[in-house]
Amino acid sequence: MTRFGYTLMTEQSGARDLVRYAVAAEEAGFDFEVSSDHYSPWLTSQGHSPYAWTMLGAVAHATSRVELMTYVTCPTMRYHPAVVAQKAATLQDLAEGRFILGLGSGENLNEHVVGEGWPSVSARQDMLVEAMKIIRELHTGELTTWEGDYFRVDSARIWDLPDQVIPIAVAVSGDESIERFAPLAEHLVAVQPDKDVIDKWDAEHDGGSRKIGQIPISWDPDEKTAVARAHDQFRWFGGGWSVNADLPTPAGFEGASQFVRPEDVAEAIPCGPDLDRIVAAVKEYVDAGFTDVALVQVGGDTQSAFLDGPATELLEELRAL
Template sequence: MAQFGYTLMCEQSGPRELVRYAQAAEDVGFDFEVSSDHYSPWLVSQGHSPYAWTVLGAVAQATSRVELMTYVTCPTTRYHPAVVAQKAATLQLLSEGRFILGLGSGENLNEHVVGEGWPSVDVRQTKLEEAIEIIRALHTGDLVTYDGEYFRVDSARVWDVPDSPVEIGVAVSGEASIASFAPLGDHMIAVEPKSDLVEGWMQEHDGESRAIGQIPICWDPDRDAAIERAHEQFRWFAGGWGVNSELPTPASFTAASQFVRPEDVAEQIACGPDLDELAESVRPYLEAGFTDVALVQIGDESQDRFLAEAAEPLLERLRAL
């Protein structure tokens, strides 16, 4: 049976609120929780972007059952992979084995802030391959020296490592990225319900892997209010990941989405009080073979009521699919 997750959306909530939502999401029955890892929100109207790793450390102590995951961390620009290896190992120990390290090649929005520029797609992919190799090596607890095309590691060792290596999920988008990352990753991450991605990944793993997706929804007792909130805070989503990975600032996303109408957002994102409609929006992922799907409930101001009133019956409908 598929598992359903709750997204700790760092772009729309502050750190204390995120920890509280994480506790409530575990209590209502979500199977896992994923956290975005951003330096900036997509839009100024979202208004937040706390440090995901500090939040996850607190969440690891505030919860006891749910799996935790970064969705996703870029280990190539803002962070050196040796630092990511240390963070991931520590979080795995804090969570007592509940953490999956979700990795991707990143977005300009978050990575340009350290002043290293934004490389081309092929460079980003090669850097990610090297980063995963470094993280894997350091998670053995051995002394590591690495001399790659883009990264060097000089006599590094992660001193506190879990008994079992941290499982790694990798974001992919097509045949080329599956060919590169399926041999390196444990689980697949994708943001579109494409069955060919799942099939290609699973072939590499003999079916012994997970395909983890994510989808936004906007529950509200008032459908018009839900559409308005989704448009205000999530219209950036309409651009698609080919655009979203390249724009550098929230102001850029505001400009790029200025002509996106509320009705355009409502066509892409299930909005309103109809739990059956919200559940049905997840069906394409299940039909494509995804084993795990994380929900993004749009809007910080809606989280308490969503978790108290809608989440549990929505999970029942999702599991009935």
């Protein structure tokens, strides 16, 4: 049975609204909720970027059933892995076992803010491997000292470990990343319905892990309004992660996406009131082998209308898949 999730999109809503949406999503019947972890929005028109971990702590107390997940946190530059290990443990305790730590190699947009530059993709993946090993070591509760190629940890211990294990999901994109990260994580994160990626991950895990995808939608009673909103706030998505990982500022994304047309966005993102179009788009992920699919409703001011309106009916149609 595929699980369906709701995305707490920190780039398009403030923290208090996100907590309110999290509660409404649980009430609407979503199985899990994922949160982006950004320092800046992708585009200025999105207009928000609260601190994800503070918000998730509030969500953990405001909800009781849905699983929670970072989608995804970069534990290498803006955050030291020892700090990620501590806050993941605290959040798992607050969530009483409902939290999955989603990790990835990050984007320049968020990580450059600490003034350490932006490494090559190979270096970023090396850093992520080392960071994941440190986090695992600290989650044993043992006193940890680490001297690595990228990180040092000096006599650190996580004093408040939750009763439950903190599972790790990691963002992958191809053979090399699967080979490197699969031994270090329980679950996969990917944003394209690529069956080959799923099959190769399953071969490393004997098919027993979760494969967690994400898809943007722009539901609205009026299709033209939905397309215009998606173009205004989500046209950055069309660049692909090879571009998205390296641009440093919202202004850069404005420039890179200036020639993306509304019809281009409408072709890539289901827009309008037709739930069957959304179901068809999600079905590609289900058919590819994803066990979990999170929806991103585009537009911070549309979340209540979506959650109070078609969300429950949409979930029923999705579960019929």
